Amino acid sequence: MSFRQDAARLQKLANNAFCQTGVLAALADGGTPDPDKLQRALEQTAAQFEGAALEVRKLCERYSTGTGGYGSRPVLPPMEIAGSVDMLGYHWLHIALNTLLPHCRFQSPEWLSDTIRRLLDEYEAQGCQLPFFNQALLVIDEFTGISGRHIFDQDNKGYKAVSNAIKGRLIPDDDQHTLAVALLSGRSEVDVCHITLLDLSDAADFFAFHSGDYEVKHFYDGGWG
Numbered sequence: 001m002s003f004r005q006d007a008a009r010l011q012k013l014a015n016n017a018f019c020q021t022g023v024l025a026a027l028a029d030g031g032t033p034d035p036d037k038l039q040r041a042l043e044q045t046a047a048q049f050e051g052a053a054l055e056v057r058k059l060c061e062r063y064s065t066g067t068g069g070y071g072s073r074p075v076l077p078p079m080e081i082a083g084s085v086d087m088l089g090y091h092w093l094h095i096a097l098n099t100l101l102p103h104c105r106f107q108s109p110e111w112l113s114d115t116i117r118r119l120l121d122e123y124e125a126q127g128c129q130l131p132f133f134n135q136a137l138l139v140i141d142e143f144t145g146i147s148g149r150h151i152f153d154q155d156n157k158g159y160k161a162v163s164n165a166i167k168g169r170l171i172p173d174d175d176q177h178t179l180a181v182a183l184l185s186g187r188s189e190v191d192v193c194h195i196t197l198l199d200l201s202d203a204a205d206f207f208a209f210h211s212g213d214y215e216v217k218h219f220y221d222g223g224w225g
Contacts, residue, residue, distance in 0.1 A: 003063065010055050017048035043104065050111040082115055085123040090205065092198040093131055093170065094220060095119060100142055100191050104158040112158055116165035116195075135200040136171050137180045138163060139210075141220075143188035154183045162195055170197055184210075194220045 163174040
């Protein structure tokens with residue numbers, strides 16, 4: 001595919017995203033919209049913009065000029081807005097996201113899966129080795145001080161994007177016999193989502209440390225090791 005074709009595709013995606021905002025404007029002009037219709041329209045709009053943003057990411061990588069190009073070391077220090085990857089004791093992989101899981105009753109957020117994959121890529125690029133678990137426990141632990149968020153409904157959280165990002169890379173599959181999932185939450189002044197992947201046989205140890213006699217945030221900061 002030529003750059004001209006790539007550019008045309010990006011333009012189409014961006015135009016579709018812009019057109020989708022017209023749906024939101026129409027709902028707003030009609031007064032108070034039906035909550036389900038509004039939620040669906042918002043998520044469809046997000047999907048359109050996310051698709052365009054991911055396409056830009058791919059084009060930046062495909063046409064990067066090398067030094068100083070996309071994915072290379074920037075001239076200015078990067079803002080740590082995405083998150084980080086490290087290892088907790090006992091060989092547990094820890095991913096900290098500087099945001100909360102998005103609301104997604106209708107579809108899994110592709111941008112979140114892509115962001116996690118890129119954080120893992122950066123971790124490996126630093127010379128670190130990622131673990132691989134034949135059977136694993138995925139613990140997603142969110143912290144926020146915001147009250148009344150619809151996202152607190154556990155069945156509406158975009159946790160599937162996390163398992164999609166690690167399937168085939170950190171675990172062989174994300175079926176129920178391979179991956180167990182735990183959704184936890186707590187209150188904090190800073191919005192953060194802690195994602196921990198560990199061997200399923202370590203589940204009892206994890207929750208023993210997690211419920212120890214100290215603040216949970218120190219658990220993820222390595223204060224328990």
